[in-house]
Amino acid sequence: MAQPDVLIIGAGLAGICCARQLLKAGVNFRIIEASDAVGGRIRTDRVNGFLLDRGFQVLLTSYPEALENLDYERLGLASFDNGALVRYHGEFYRLVDPWRVRGHFIANLLNPIGSFADKLRIGKLRSHVLRTPLDKIMLAPETTTQQALARRRFSRRITERFFRPFLGGIFLDTKLSVSSRWFEYVFRMFAEGDAALPANGMQAIPEQLAEPLPEGAILFNRRVESIDGTTVTLADGERLRAEKLVVAVEGPEAQRLLHFEKPVLSRECVCYYFAAKEPPVKEPLLVLSGSTRGPINNLAVMDSVQPTYAPKGESLISVTVVGNPSRDESVLRKMVRGQLKRWFGLVVQEWRLVALYRIEHALPVVFPMDRNKPSRIRKDVYAAGDYLATPYIQGAMESGRLAAEALIADMKGPH
Template sequence: MNESANADVIVVGAGLAGLSCAVRLERSGLSVLLLESSDGVGGRVRSDRLDGFTLDRGFQVLLTAYPEAQRTLDYQALDLHTFIPGAMVRVGGSFHRVTDPRRRPADLAAALRAPVGSFADKFRVGRLRARVERGSLEQIFERPETTTIEALRKAGFSAEMIERFMRPFLSGVFLERGLETSSRMFEFVFRMFAAGDAALPARGMGAISDQLAGCLTEGALRTGARVAAVDGSGVVLSSGERLTAGAVVVATDGVSAAGLLDGLVEPASRSVTCLYFAAERPPIEEPILVLNGEEDGPVNNLCVPSQVAGDYAPSGASLISATVIGNPANGDDRLANDVRVQLAKWFGAQVRGWRHLRTYRIRHALPAQPPGNERARGVQFGPGLYVCGDHRETASIEGSLISARRAAEAVIEDLRADEWPAART
């Protein structure tokens, strides 16, 4: 490291991409300064504590089949708790269980009887699964591409199956009701759900970020440091302070990155709203996702995180998470009331006793990924300047981690080529 520099590398943003990139850089022997504008790490993958409850900043899960996540994270230390593979679908005023018959064969009869698509639709799911399991993940992203909705129709799924199951399920994944997301992304996600579990860490999704932060050397992380400008030799904070380095990695979300990097096109993004309620008892007993197959009311999907991982709620209480796609115009109080009205139809009078804990509105929750969207975008943005995040890869935890690795590898290669002293250790 140049003696006048603050670090070999400055990483801007302590979300998953920034944390993972910083850890990789340190492990290569480089000194790192990780700057975060907020008061803690995690970005969109962060959990808050309120009255003994763990509130993830928006409903999200870790798909355990993600290859990069398997290589990067310590699953055992995260103490993962898994969902039942499938969903309870609200149709015609009742709940109907639709689960993966290959992993839960005892549920096959109930799944076939459920008024969620025809018998033929259920077998089309099996054909789709066989298709997405063929070949490598890279080959999925080389296949002919269309929108998700067109891919479902081309696969022969009935309108009933699409509207009652596929649309609410995939809307909760892609955060858009039109299913205009690339069919390649759909096949990738379908394969990940089929190959592994959807899981929550015992201490919340923020535990993933905390685990990565715990791998950094003392003093490498600086919170409350908002970056106003960047170049290949350092950054300027909003306070006016100049920090220098041999390389700078911008690891913020795509919208923030576009504000820092001239020429980086701001990606379109999807928004989501998540409401949390406290209850004395759970509205459902099982660790399973609940889908709105009726197209009635604001809630697209619901779950009880404390039925998945008990530490999400204090003893004797339950935590309910309700997801609304987008960012509704009505205020938080009005939205919470609308959600209560819908859920009272689902679960009855008990909903009146639920206590509204908090509403999260995540404006830029996911980058949009329509057909034609380049997946593995470049991570070098100029001499000494790099960028990573889920807007450079698949819009997912996996994409964040992959882009972080790619950026770290590029930095390491370039700095070693320049024979930086710290890089030769």
């Protein structure tokens, strides 16, 4: 096998986006991937006609990197309505973005999810994030999301009943300890674009990004065991060498391979998929738990948003538990079913569990959130991955591009 100029470890979004830049610059590369396909944390399983993303995820269509690199039409995106259905005290309440979805202004104002003043504050926050350049948002003084909400004088009521489950589901952190920068960035993404699902599942995103890569550029089912300079040793003992190395694996694995001093901590979640004869919610809305009585944080009827996720005559319900309240699977499943029964009644007994995904490293903990972390780790070795940027699709794609740009600049040398 001819020696490439660059070896990239990992075919998640960061690795693929790095490779795309190298390809454009005419740099010869090869990707080594431990699993059997591209996508990393964005994989979709096809089971009896259902599309099961490995953990509930959405594409925010206004991510700058996604807008730049993805063909949305070919992805066949279908979007959630902007807003949520909040379960609170035995009822479902609609909280819809009145700037994006017409006809809900009065219902929004009257529901018990927040006060009238809270809803005006949401409007103020919305106009602030829309008129602030994204770079400025990411350089603003940083606190936790919880503190940022308190500073904007949001009441406990709306924080507990709406922001905690909504942002908790996005950040997989119900303590709202995530950076206020990221909170404002994501709020802007929701105000500007949609939360969408591709027709072939979320894995269609990395697959489309990988399309231009030459055949054979990715070696699948090859795990890198260790790194020495720019030589990598694979699990089967084979050694590969290149001029330069890009380590584009998830944070904890990067720490193992690159011996970072500080550990990369993880946010975890459990995602259940149930099949039902009838969709419990027909509108394309995210369903949130507005009370702290868990364990469910959020739920989505996938085919109410993207019909391709379920076969004809069936409905697919995804249920997300943030963190991991019980390691005992049967205990957690009982708790989840109990909560679903309280929400939707006895019909839940007929729902069939299709799959469950327990994801120990779903998102990295990134605080403070500093997008200017260097991609170059040491001579000829670069790193990419969401843990270096913003822990989301946008950050993973951006970090891959930045690593490639740094590497290409080093190859060219000083002018």
